[in-house]
Amino acid sequence: xSKDPFDILRALAGDxxxxxxxxxxxxxxxxxxxxxxxxxTSRRRLLPVAVAAAMLVAVxxxxxxxxxxxxxxxxxxxxxxxxxxxxxxxxDGSFLYIRNEGTGxxxxxxxxxxxxxxxxxxxxxxxxxxxxxxxxxVTTTYRTPMFFDPNVEAAYYAHDLDLNDHIGQTxxxxxxxxxxxxxxxxxxxxxxxxxxxLDNYLQQSHSxxxxxxxxxxxxxxxxxxxxxxxxxxxxxVQVFAQLPMTLVDRTPDGTVTLAITYDNQPRVxxxxxxxxxxxxxxxxxxxxxxxxxxxxxxxxxxxTYSIPTITNTLNTPQxx
Amino acid sequence: xxxxxxxxxAEVIAASLEHPAEFGEVFRRHHxxxxxxxxxxxxxxxxxxxxxxVFEQALRSRRSYNPAYPSARGWLLGIAAHLVARHHRHRSTxxxxxxxxxxxxxxxxxxxxxxLATRLDAxxxxxxxxxxxxxxxxEVVALFVFGQLSYREIAETLxxxxxxxxxxxxxxxxxxxxxxxxxxxxxxxxxxxxxE
Numbered sequence: 001x002s003k004d005p006f007d008i009l010r011a012l013a014g015d016x017x018x019x020x021x022x023x024x025x026x027x028x029x030x031x032x033x034x035x036x037x038x039x040x041t042s043r044r045r046l047l048p049v050a051v052a053a054a055m056l057v058a059v060x061x062x063x064x065x066x067x068x069x070x071x072x073x074x075x076x077x078x079x080x081x082x083x084x085x086x087x088x089x090x091x092d093g094s095f096l097y098i099r100n101e102g103t104g105x106x107x108x109x110x111x112x113x114x115x116x117x118x119x120x121x122x123x124x125x126x127x128x129x130x131x132x133x134x135x136x137x138v139t140t141t142y143r144t145p146m147f148f149d150p151n152v153e154a155a156y157y158a159h160d161l162d163l164n165d166h167i168g169q170t171x172x173x174x175x176x177x178x179x180x181x182x183x184x185x186x187x188x189x190x191x192x193x194x195x196x197x198l199d200n201y202l203q204q205s206h207s208x209x210x211x212x213x214x215x216x217x218x219x220x221x222x223x224x225x226x227x228x229x230x231x232x233x234x235x236x237v238q239v240f241a242q243l244p245m246t247l248v249d250r251t252p253d254g255t256v257t258l259a260i261t262y263d264n265q266p267r268v269x270x271x272x273x274x275x276x277x278x279x280x281x282x283x284x285x286x287x288x289x290x291x292x293x294x295x296x297x298x299x300x301x302x303x304t305y306s307i308p309t310i311t312n313t314l315n316t317p318q319x320x
Numbered sequence: 321x322x323x324x325x326x327x328x329x330a331e332v333i334a335a336s337l338e339h340p341a342e343f344g345e346v347f348r349r350h351h352x353x354x355x356x357x358x359x360x361x362x363x364x365x366x367x368x369x370x371x372x373x374v375f376e377q378a379l380r381s382r383r384s385y386n387p388a389y390p391s392a393r394g395w396l397l398g399i400a401a402h403l404v405a406r407h408h409r410h411r412s413t414x415x416x417x418x419x420x421x422x423x424x425x426x427x428x429x430x431x432x433x434x435x436l437a438t439r440l441d442a443x444x445x446x447x448x449x450x451x452x453x454x455x456x457x458x459e460v461v462a463l464f465v466f467g468q469l470s471y472r473e474i475a476e477t478l479x480x481x482x483x484x485x486x487x488x489x490x491x492x493x494x495x496x497x498x499x500x501x502x503x504x505x506x507x508x509x510x511x512x513x514x515x516e
Binding site for chain 2: 003004005006008009010012013015016017018022023025026027029030031033034037038204207208
């Protein structure tokens, strides 16, 4: 055996080789992405028309969209409330408990069902997380799926794909030595410094989305299923106020729903709902344009989040 | 385009801008290396999905590919390294879980139990060895040893000088030689230091 340390490393790591099933799976996903890209390429040829239409939409939007100052005012109140909140402590032997419910839209290759074309499915999922330090227990329940085409639905069950998708099942997993690079970063709690830090972090991203949209997604992620603490939560809310967001709704108790719209082929609108203390309690993703499988204005993903609570058991807490 | 095409990766990617199906050739050329690189980073069970994500993301961002680089391997492994890091960061939030619905197909996980037992010691030693290196050194070692990239390709992927790649590899080789022959010798190293 060679004494070159790099040869020794190669030997220690072995040679992970993909099986035929691995190759087929990855190839099928790439083919699905290529189909989507082909749609985009066709659309690019219609760019001049699209630009004219977009300008018209922009003009109309300026007329109807809520002024940004209302967004800033609404988020300013939330940021102030978030900053003065009491930090949540997790005593030894207790867990941070989070319960989420969501539904997402998946596009799958046709060969699973013996179909020529891709097909779409929506599976509602309930996810419960218990977290303590580097330990995490996750319980996931897969509920009855929804389809856009009754023929696809029939084929889905005929091929027993519901068994593969764990429909009707609850699966519990426990993880130890959990690390989270994103939340391990010591993010600044000054809103302007935080914005610069988010921009810097995103420099390594390969996303083609506009920077403002990437910042929105990253800031949302820092609020999602985490407890960033009062100062960072407040700063994140103030970062949202710097983004080109529109105010969709504001309830009397101060809960706000904000939207950001961007072109991701198709055009997409994401919304987040923040409670008066800056907790993320809901988000949605809507396709504003039709694709070959999904009609225009379809909500392709929706999630509601419970406020994290402290519990001292790994069982489902009683819901208030 | 056929698998035996003489076109460079850059030319294939350029062709795929107008005809996305051409991108399949990039997959055929580099899937094995990308899969191996990803599997070493996230483990075999998750390698399939992360590898698929690498090619999906590469397809979406192919307009940003620098045509001055004939081979796309470094570019793909750069994306792979980013997604491996993200995998460890995210694991599976609700959002990720929903996004993964499109891949909730048959989860056939090969039975590695026969080889796992004999590889446990080796994997621990591998992890310990890599843990002795500073982060910048680990990056170049991973791309050189597991990604099979040249010095120049690593420099392009990480945006650093080729000389820096050489010096980091040289330093890493020295540390690993000490550790792999006598782990105690390297116990005082500072694995997270950032000075060059």
